[in-house]
Amino acid sequence: MTDNNLSGRMANLNHKKLFQEPPIRSLSPSAIVNQIVVSSRRTSMQSTSGSNSSNSRTRHTTSNGHSTIQMEPGLQALFIAEGRAAEMIATARAKRNELLRQSNRKSQAEIEAFRQERETQYRKKLHEATQLEQFQANLNIERQHLLEQMEEHVKKQRKSLVNYIIHCVIDQIPVEPHPNTKRIIF
Template sequence: MASQSQGIQQLLQAEKRAAEKVAEARKRKTRRLRQAKEEAQAEIEQYRIGREREFQHKQHASLGSQGNLSTEVDQQTRKKIQSMQANYQSNRERVLRTLLSLVCDIKPEIHQNYRITA
């Protein structure tokens, strides 16, 4: 009976060691998964940062050229407005005189298509 009891003790100890090994393996597996997840997150973050830089560069290049176009358009618009104001100032008096003469200097005439009916 002592040998049976000793065999059971050995089985229990073996079972206990196996359970400890399984628990240790699970802990290692959990640590490896956690580590792999952290590495993947770091890699994803690096990729995201790289893509963000590339996007910012392209956006800056695109908007930079549009900004230059906008500046050029603003300058051209200012020049045209100044030109129109100069034309207005130089021609204002002449146009007013012409309009006033057309309105005030009336020369009554009979229209050429008018027929005298008797």
């Protein structure tokens, strides 16, 4: 490439920037070439004069009267490579999104399994605690029942016990000390 050709290409690129819509990145290589052909039709209609020697492309007229552009092989290869790169980027993004969805599903499954495990542990501890509370409640009921029985027994035996104590005091029946008590010798 020469510097003369380079300045012509730069002018052509600046001209394209002014009159062309931004390219769509997710097009196939053939669609990109077609888009360039369509955009070149617009620029060729808008441009009034231009020399073909400074442009990197030549104009051909087809049988229906429309002009098409034939690009240099290097530029065409560049567009094809750009299209392939766009396709590769699109497939990489799709794969990444699929991997993200898979990892999200796996993590949700792990979270659900962990939650189920914790819930069963909680229910087990709650059951044990309620059993302990029930056991304590049963002990309290039994204790209350035994105290009531003792009170009834004391009420029934009160008269005979009082009579026994009075009889011991009045009749002076020697009361023998309990064998575990100390004997005091005077």
